[in-house]
Amino acid sequence: MKAPVSWIREYADLPVDVSTEDLAARLTALGLKLEALERPGHDITGPLVIGRVLTMEPEPQKNGKTINWCTVDVGDANGTGEPQGIVCGAHNFAVGDLVVVVLPGGVLPGNFEISARKTYGHLSAGMICSTKELGLGEDHAGILVLPADAGEPGDDVFDLLDLRDEVIEFEINPDRAYALSLRGVAREAALAYDVAFHDPAERKTPAPNDEGHPVVVDDPEGCPVFVARTVSGFDPTAPTPDWMARRLLLSGQRSISLAVDVTNYVMLELGRPIHGYDADKLSGPIRVRRAAEGERLTTLDGTDRALSTEDLVVTDDSGIIGLGGVMGGEKTEMSETTTRVLIEAAHWDAASMFRTGRRHRLTSEAGKRNERGVDPTICEAAADRVAELLAEHGGGTVDPGVTVVGQAPTPRTITIPIDLPARVTGMNIASDTTITNLRAVGCEVDPAADTLTATVPMWRPDLHDPFDLVEEVARIVGYEDVPSVLPSAPSGRGLTPAQAMRRRVGRTLAGEGYVEVLSFPFVGEADFDRLGLEAGDTRRTALRLANPLSTEEPLMTTTLLPGLLRTVARNVSRGAADLALFEASPVTFPHPGEAAPILPVDRRPTDDEWTALNRALPDQPLHLAFSLSGDRDRAGWWGNGRPAGWSDVIETARRVAATLGLELTVRSASVAPWHPGRCAELLVGETSVGHAGELHPTVCRAFGVPARTSVAELDLETLLQRAETTPTAPAFSTYPVAKEDVALVVAEDLPAEALAATLREGAGPLCESVRLFDVYTGAQTGEGRKSLAFALRFRAPDRTLTEKETATARAAAVALAEQRHGAQQRS
Amino acid sequence: MSGPNSEYDPVQVTPLDEEHVNAMREEALAAIAAATDLEALKRVRAEHAGDRSPIALANREIGALPPQARKDAGQRVGQARGLINQALAQRQAELEIEAEARMLVEETVDVTLPWDRATQGARHPITTLSERIADVFVAMGWEVAEGPLVEAEWLNFDALNLGPDHPARTMQDTFWADPPEDHLVLRTHTSPVQARTMLTREPPIYVVCPGRVFRTDEYDATHSPMFHQVEGLVIDEGISMAHLKGTLDHFAESIFGPGIDTRFRPSYFPFTEPSAEVDLRCFVCRGLSPAVDDCRTCKGEGWIEWGGCGVVNPRVLTACGVDSDRYTGFAFGMGIDRTLMFRHGVADMRDMFEGDVRFSTAFGSEL
Structure with missing residues (x-):
């Protein structure tokens, strides 16, 4: 949410000397987090003044262009009072127009320094500016022509054009949807400085009547309030006023057309999304209902969408004309020929908005506000404001008809113990403070002996629970006042044996010269192919992700070897030769066909529910894998090296087991991805705990690891379970051997x-x-x-x-x- | 050699007279003194003190002397042999010391020769930092809780007050198991461990949970689809935000040094209310930037964003079967990767997961 400071100040009586930094810091402390500060126009320096065009001589040039040799009255701004001679390439102005002139010495956005210079045979002393050159807009190609009453030649234009503004960009948390509007931001700003707030939504609106466009709402739960107003005789070519385009631009929205700009402007102002229809394209009454099975709609973005029976739709006699609250349809879209505008200001059920937006992958500024919750009481004010602006700037008239269907819900009340904020925050908060602060955020507060009842303002649909009120009180007191008190836990038992021994395994391997790595658990079928796993190998039954990052790797791995071997290859490609790596991570063995239940949240799950939930989870045993490539003992001045081999990884496995007080039994095996004659199965008692040995040469080639790379993969989970944590002291003889x-x-x-x-x-x-x-x-x-x-x-x-x-x-x-x-x- | 002869009783045998014995003795002593190494001394020993040495041969003649002369001669020869043996032993000791000293000199090596015969092992700094963090809490009597990476949707979301339509679900882009109707996800935070803990232990609960989490972030210098969090949870009677602040201040000080504390900013998490973002006082400029300089670690802010926290939402307590009238609690979650990045100046998150041995090796086996 981008909020121009000048706009905030329109509704909050902030002291003049409040800096934007201070404002941003105080709002951050209240929960509207500063994301970025922008200072558009602050790189412009004068002289930048109003000029009146006195003469204008078109001069065709050899390059095909025609330039205008102008003289411009800039008053005394040039120090002489004489007309200023300026060459200008644009043609959208005339003699007598008021324009913006930057004189030599001035600097325009982009560090564009203006000086008097010879060009096209004249000394051009300055420049007549376009909107774009002033950083005021992007789409205007021509010169900015000021209204005739803008001022006198020589007047400074900085204030006139609001050239220098400051914009605070906030990161708005989902609970503070009200702050997705200037109304909301200014309300918080007024709160931060304890100054008056002027609510832009507070306006006299005409009483509802039967003369407006007929509207029927079949689903009042999905659409509790629907307001329709109509503006006739609207000039679709009327330009957006500069101040509005400017504010939209500063707020991050491009100016499109007056009708669209006005709806966006009012949405930013009040937080209430507005939809405009071409009233002449409507046939019959507007109706709001849920979509029926099989219905479709082509939305404004040109996408043909299959609708769900949960989607709220707006219809007329011709069928569906919009996805309520989310996006309009093409049929009734406003265009450059629209002269009658029907304004819809409706309140939509937030949960339906969220689901429809997600179902159709539609994200819009309107949807963002509707799904988080908008003040349901301001539909009439918003529609009236849009009508007023359209009429004022588009030359139309507001029809007398005012359609209002439905009613805003009644405000919610929450009762809390009066000392709850103090207890939950640990701060010293008096009852009076609690009451004052709740009133400051707009609650009506009714205190009783030990409790208080707060009636929550309609723009705060996020306030549901007692603890929500605690946060409101606390953020105004200030989180910096929370004292620091260390709680004393009851005596703990330290790490569990498994936790302690996992550390021991890591230290043992590091001591043996192995380096720990952490790999992503994502693999593809191709990895299992590269390992040479047979079709029926249990390691091929992997959990599939519905939305993997890469379609090549949609599976959660069942073995740590692919990740480890890729890491070996990466190290080798970076010039490493003698590598000893290990990884200890869980692998995933799914229980296909078992779904985890979605349990209720208003009570603790029953034992059966809890068991069912855990049963549906995949087995995720901790595995340990390690690899050796190159030399185990390097060659050097001491003599020859010794290449790492199958026996080294078996030896390491034995040491890991010994660390856990276990002795491994080794027997020969023939299992992928190992060399069939150099693979050992490792057992604790009769329980197989993994394999170790030299890799199959095909596997080495497939993963691009050095020939004779040796690896082991152990079920560390089982080893930890079997570990002997309290070894018995040995008895040994001291007689000669x-x-x-x-x-x-x-x-x-x-x-x-x-x-x-x-x-x-x-x-x-x-x-x-x-x-x-x-x-x-x-x-x-x-x-x-x-x-x-x-x-x-x-x-x-x-x-x-x-x-x-x-x-x-x-x-x-x-x-x-x-x-x-x-x-x-x-x- | 002369045999015993009782008839023959000479008073004198020439080799045994004093002059001769003295001469043999002096000759032997001179030879001993002249021996310059152990080999030479060995030869001298054979020549002057061995079985065939003149003095040994002379000694054999003693038996042939009459009793009185035998005694004199015995004494004379015995004294001479004693002196010779003594000199030999002394010279032997001297030469042994000399020889060893020489050997020590000769055996001098170039100790700067490298011994890099074995590869250097190391543990991953994420592992060791996680352990170090866990130890801070274990030292306070907390325990370390754990949970699965592939988690039930209900535990990752619903139980934490993130209902199916909660806008916050879109804040965390989740990996879903296929088919989504199985309601399994890769946990997007360590918070489901909170719920598991409450469902399997009785309060008071003081647990910390370091672990791996997943979000569908693109992989770049500051984002990774897999990363690590440490979650803390306390459920007890009379717990407030003040205890949360105290715990985080202690945590900060334990990991970043004395005087490093935290500050709270209001924020929003469905599972806590009130919620706060935690900033860490910059441990490099100690919060003084930008007043004194532009600190590179905190980018002139004086504070570093560290994580989120808050008072456990009573709705979460209810879903997890904790009596929310009797107990309150707090929870916090910090990024371990992020902590590692600013504590140790790791510039690129990918270094943590690419497994380049040069990365982990730099951190050794403990942090």
Whole structure:
């Protein structure tokens, strides 16, 4: 909402010395937030004066143009009193006209400095100005010709033309719809300075009669008030007065035609949207009703619209002529031949306006006001004001007929405990202050012993509840007076174990050299294709967005890998080589076909309702994904580097699990998007918690990530649930350790973990640990076989082991490996 | 070598006479002193104190002497050997110290050689700032509440007094799940967590909720379809706007330093009434701009827009089953991304979500 300060001052008796900054600051403190300050015309400097055209000689030029060599009387403004010689290219003025002249030394908008200069064979000492050159308008091509009584040659024009104004642009919150008008802004300004307010809506209007255009309202709920007035003999070519065009321009609206400009002007003035019809195109009475199934309307914007039975429409005998309160139809549109104007000032149901606007994707200045709520009592005043302005500037006469259908609703009353504002704000607000402030915003206040009843003004449809009144009282007292008191919460329990451990996982990964990233959760089918997911893969069942930002990515992801791999590729494209990334975010697994209920809001949901609502939500488990590309250990002066690989991500997964007090079981798997021979399934007990390994080469190419990139994706939610938060202290022996190595030749496809488990089992309770330290394949092991070397450590809790005990345990381990896996000891 | 001979009882054996023993001793001591390294000393030890050394050989002759002479000679040779061994030990110690000193010199390295063998890890500053903010509240006894990103429409809107026709629904451009009749949205704010909390806990409630939210904003330097908020909610008896102010002042001071407080401006949110916008006193110019300079952080305003807040609308309490006659509450919501941007001078919001490792690495593992 843009409000010219001069217009605000017309209705609020602000002290002359109030600066625009101060006004904006006080209005902001009241809730009309300053968005921007504009100072049109402040870059113009004089001398800028009235001139009378004395002579005007057209001189055709070689370039085909004709210029006018003029002499202009500028009084004493040029210091000599002699006529000023000026070359002018425009022709829309005549000898004797009063025009605006900028003399040498003046500056026009855009830092356009005027000087006397030789042109077309004359010394042109100044310029005759157009509206556009003065920053007063955009559409006027020619010279601004002043009315004959505008003043005398040499008079300063700054004040005459309101050349310098200041405009405050406000960000108006939806509850303060009344401030979408100068009436509302000025009312707040008067409140801010405690000065008189002159309500532009307060005017004597003629009494309703039966002579006006007939109107029938079939849906008084949708259209409680409908006022119609007619202006006849209107000159459609009459220009908009400059002051009006100027104010519209300053308020952000272009001047279109007098009839349109007047309706817009009154809407800005009073906040009441007005619609004008070409009365000669109307046939029969106007009727307001809801649209019927299948009805259509071509609106002013040329769009043919299918209407809903909820839409309020205006009709005549020819059918539908407008979408009530939102947009008129083409058939009855005012045009350059309109001489009879029917003015509609109607009050519409705000909720219907909102729904119709949203349904038809129509946003307009009128719709914005109608859907937020307009004062229903000013329809007659608004229609009368429009009629007056049309008649005055368009040369018509206002018909005596005054149609008024319906009645504004009665004002609302709200009763509150008188100390409610003090209690809710924590401010020291006396009862008198509460009463004074409510009256200041326009309430009628009826105080009782401990309560008060406020009758809410009709321009404040937003005031419903007791707390709404609290805000009104508080904003006038001033939010800066709210004291600062720290409340004391009851003792808390700190972070939940899951919250604390999520942090721990992040720190572990950062410690392992991984960098955390946050990706958007949006993906497309193409991402699942790139991952090589099969048709039936559960990860392909994703939640679809109705209005995605990109049609390429309409899905909420079920896996963190696409986002992570894209980030890898982006980093590589920016020159990074050795990358370790991780992301911990929720993924979404929808429950197709389950809709979340819309529950009532006047009570707490029942347990069943609450359960049903939560059941409809997708599963959104927290996942953890990480990736390694390039070298895990970089090459350097210390020697060679070591490329990152499948074993590194499995190792990281184990460390993450260890951070949570869990031990992962690893077994080989073959799952997309991993390399089928280098993929591990990770388990806690028998529960699968994710996969890790090297990416399939096709996937690397599809995402443009380095070959041999390795990734893992874990169900962090499950890991956190299973986490061991209170580990038990270990018991360990301090007796000497006995060490034995054993190398076993086994089939190549025997998992090392299986052989280690067998050794552990065979070696019995004295065995403290089994650690694989070498894997060897070569001529000595034989075709299809490999040698695995383990270091075994033995220790008893209560004594030093004898050589014989150790040897026996070792032999038992080897024997079991021989028996179970056909392992042969390597000598 | 001479064997024992009881018949033969010489008074003197030449190698054992005093002159000889002294000569052997002096010769050995001179050799020890002349040894310049441990290797040389080892040779000297073998030559002058080993089994085949002259003095060892002389020692063997002692047995052949008559008792009295044996005693004298034994004493003489023993003293000489003692002196030699002592000198050897001393020289050994000296040379070991010298050798180690030499080794330390020789082993000097260029400590400026870089060790960048492993990649540098880091956590995302949004994560760590969220944690830091949560900790401020946890320290006051609050708890951290959480909720789903894909949320029921009712919780994101209706329960928060944003009815189906509420104009404010158009203020927040919402991602809707398909089909819209499923009434699921990507939460547009962390406020549904408020409602969830009230529906699942009994007052008094003191919770803070940092989290991710979504709006259909185009992606540019200052907008992102995904961003982060921190929501605070208190429901207790006798809670007023003053407690809200006190809490936000404490929050501001904890995150931005002593003396940094907040100010309220009237605003509108359906879920709070009265509602306010919160400005943060600029922590760079301390609110003095533009009186003293034109601060770049607050652009000369002296204050920075930080978030929204207010007294919980009793309609919200009713929808969430809280007795609005007995309890009042307050709620606030701040942008974490925005806080990160001005606290750490992040110029482009996209840096937070593009995952360039150089971004997160600059913030380390804690904020």
